[in-house]
Structures are given as structure tokens and as C-alpha cells.
Amino acid sequence: MHRSAPRLSRILACAAVPVMLVAVGCSSDSGSDGKKSAGSSSSGTAGPKPSEPTVEPAKFTDLPDPCASIGKKTIEDLVPDAKKKGGTAGGSTDLSVRSSCSWNGLDDQGVKGSQYRWMDVGFTRFDSDQSLGSGAKRATADYTKQVTKAKESEGAEKVATEPAAGIGDEATLVTYGLSKTDEDFVYATVVARTGNVVVTLTYNGAGYAGAKTPSSGDIVKGAQKAVKEAVAAVEKTADSEDASSAGGDAKGDATDGSEDTKKDRADAKGDAGSEDSPKSKAKS
Template sequence: MHRSAPRLSRILACAAVPVMLVVAGCSSDSGDKKEPDSSESSASASASKKAEPTVEPAKFAALPDPCKSIAKKTVTSLVPSAKSKSGTAATSSDTSYRAGCSWNGLDDNGVKGSQYRWLDVGFTRFDSDQSLGSGAERARQDFDKQVAKAKVAEGAKKIAEAPVSGIGEQATKITYDLSKTKEDFKYATIVARTENVVVTLTYNGAGYAGAKTPSATDILKGAEKAAKEAVAAVAGTESDKPSGSTAPSEKATDKEDSPKSSDKDSSDGKSTNRKTSANKSSVKKTS
């Protein structure tokens, strides 16, 4: 019995060895499983980020100078006696997103009466936003809002709406009659969208003191011409200038603003000065 005791101890010790190895093996396996789980979760997170749809970037990052978006020649034609040929800029907290300009004047024809004209252009630009959508899509939504707004002018009569081709990617014309200051006005509004920018242009007129009321056709024709120029001015902002620049486009100006025209104007001025000097000298000789 005494001899069997040491033998029993050796047996128990040997039996303990495989138990420890098993425990160590389980511990090692557990560590191996954590590493692949961690990498798989990070790969899954990365894949989910890539799967998120991204909105297309907005095409235009700036707006043109609204008061230069319509050629001076056109303004003179539509508003002959404008109070300010340069236009009156609309108040805006950020002209890179919202800007406008207007011209108005009364062309007095004496006993034949007077003609009043008013022209207004407004620009609204939208950036692309991951949560709100692309700039173009946001502009489409605003386009619909501006059309709806133009159709509910207070006191408007004979309201008509129709699509217009050749002005931006989409355009709608809204025409109506409106009586105010005891005169009959003819109105035409053109709402157009070019990529992520919405252009809203309104032109109206009336005859005063017995003058004939302008025709709806002439008013609409003038509005469409000015709207085309305004949309072209927006396209002119996409150039090699740094993104976000709000500098007006040179394309938005007309021939009267070109260097050649300026040289011509200055030469005409010199010619006039020479004639004036000649007249003064002749007057001195006569006296």
C-alpha cells in the first residue's frame, strides 16, 4: 500500500498535463477567432460606406452680376426711359446664392401719352447636398415653386401658362393682364432652369394718359429675349476662374461694353471736343 502511493501521484500528475494543454488550446483558439471577427466588421463598415449613394456635384458655383446679365442694348429697347440704365440691384444676404436686378421708367410722349415699362430678373442657385439631393434636383423643385407663384398673382386675369423651348434645360411662360393705378398692364414671366440655377424674369408695361396699351405679344417677346440673355449669363460663369468666384461673366455684356466700343466712344469724345474748340475759336474771331 505504501509503494502504490508514489505511483498514484505520478499518474495524477500525468493526467493533469493533457488537461492544461486542452485549456491552453481553447484559450489560443478563442484569440484566433477575435482577430478575424474584428477585420470582418471593419470590412463590413467600409463596404456600407461605399454603398451609400453620392449626389452629383452642382455645375455652377457662382451667379453672374444680375445687373449685367442683360445687354444694355436690350435694356434700352425694353425700358426706353429707365431711371437707371445700370439697374437697381436687389437686396441679398449672399449674392452667390440669390441675386436680382430691376429696371423701370416712364417714356413721356407728351400729348400722345406715356409708356411705362418694368423689367426684373432674379437668380437662385442651389448646391448639391448629401441629405437634400443634387443641386439640379433642388433647382427643379424650386422651378415648380416659382411657376406656381407666378400663376397666383393677386388680381391677375386671363392667366395662361405654356412651356418655352430654347431657354435653358426647361422653361415656362406665364402671361396675364392686371389692372392697377387705373391702367391696364400686360405681364409676362419666364421661369427657366439651367442645371442648378433658376432664373425668373418678369416684364410688364402699360400706356398712360391715353397712350395705347402694349400688346401681349410684344411684352412676351421682350421677356423671352431678356430671359435668353440671363440664362446665357449663368453659363458664362463656368470658366477657368476659381470655383466659387462671383465675378460677372464677360459674356453677359454686350458690344457697348467691349474694349473696341470704349475706344470708339473715347474717339468720338475727342472729335466732339475738337469741334467744340473750333467753334469757340471761330466765335472769338467773329467778335
């Protein structure tokens, strides 16, 4: 009897060992699965996608009337006896994106011959586009393209290029000579960029019937004067848009104020007629 008791204790102790091992094993597996699950959850979660940089909004959303972009006095000085003093507008499918105007005239000086002058101005506006870039960037590319085009004019002789200071954000003057209709023409083209708009102005002249060929200096001076007015006309479109927007906001504020005033008056009238008002109590 005394021997069987210790033996029974040993048997019970040994039987308990596998149960503990199983418990430990389950606990270990559970912890491992938890870590794996946490790790897979962490690595499987997609982070926020980086947002694309927003392009700079275009400065100008419209173009001026090209035939009104250069002052009448300037037209009279640069193109004497212009056939159409108001200019001839060029064709365009969208005048807010592309427009142009030209003037030409022959100033007959009798026995001294005649002076011929031609001037044209063109505007091209570029909108900002998420895939193409900002309007200013696109206009800069076109500005470079137009300068190259002027320098490579067919038949141009003695081509010269130089920066034109004080005109828009950047400007280039291209001068050259050209022989046509048996006369020597003097050309000056100014390509300017202001914001997201490119302005291209060409001014040229020639002397007919023995008249003296105009000097390059006079042609350049006239072209620069005219293009400055054209660029200023573009820049005024932004001012007029801001003024229009401000006027609309002011009108809206005035309307809101008027509505608030009406409401206050109605509330005051309602208070005066209520039983709790001082005037109502005096009557009772």
C-alpha cells in the same frame, strides 16, 4: 519473485493512465480556447465604415452683374425711355449668391397716350452641401417654388403656364393679367434653371391715357429674349472661371519652365568651369 514483477508492471501502467488523461484534457481545453479566442477576435473586429456618397460639385461658383446681364439694345427695345438705362440693382448681402436688377420707363406718345414697361431679373445660386444635396438639386427645388409663386401672384387673372423650350436646363413661362392703377397690365414671368442657378425674369406693360394695352404675344416675346441673355450671362461665368484657371496653370508652367532653364544654364556654366571639362583640359 516471478509474481511480483508482473504486478509491478500493472501498477506502473495504471499510474500512467491519469497522466495521459490530464495531458489529453489540457490539449483539448487549449484547442477549445484557441477556437473561441479566434472566433471572438473575428466577431469583435469592426469592419470599415461605408463612406457617404459625395455630392456633385456645383457648376457655378459666382453670378454675373444682373444689371449687365441683359444687353443695352434689348433694354432700349423692351423698356423705352427707361429712367435708369443701367438699371437699379436690388439689395443683397452676398452678390455671389443672390442678386437682381430692374428697369422701368414711360414712353410718352402724346395724344396717343403712353406705354409703360417694367422688367426685373433675379439670380439665386445654390452651393453643393453634403447634408442638403447638390447645388443642382437644391436649385431644382427652388425653381419649382418660384414657378408656383408666379402662378399664385396676388390679383392675377387668366393665369397660364407652359414650358419654355431652349432656355437653360429647364424653363417655365407663366402669363397672366393684372388690373392696377385703373389700367390693365399684361405680365410674363419666365423661371429658368441652369445648373445650380435659378433665373427669374418678369416683364410687364400697360397703356396709359388711352394708349392700347400691349399684346400678350409681344410681352412674352420680350421676356423670352431677355431671359435667354440673362441665362447666357450666367453660363459665361463658368467659361471665364475656366479661362482664369487655365491662365493660372499656364503661367505656373511657364514659371516652372523658366526655373528649369535657369538651372540648366547654371549647370552648363559649372561644367564649363570644372577641371574635368574639355575646355579646362585644353588649357592645361
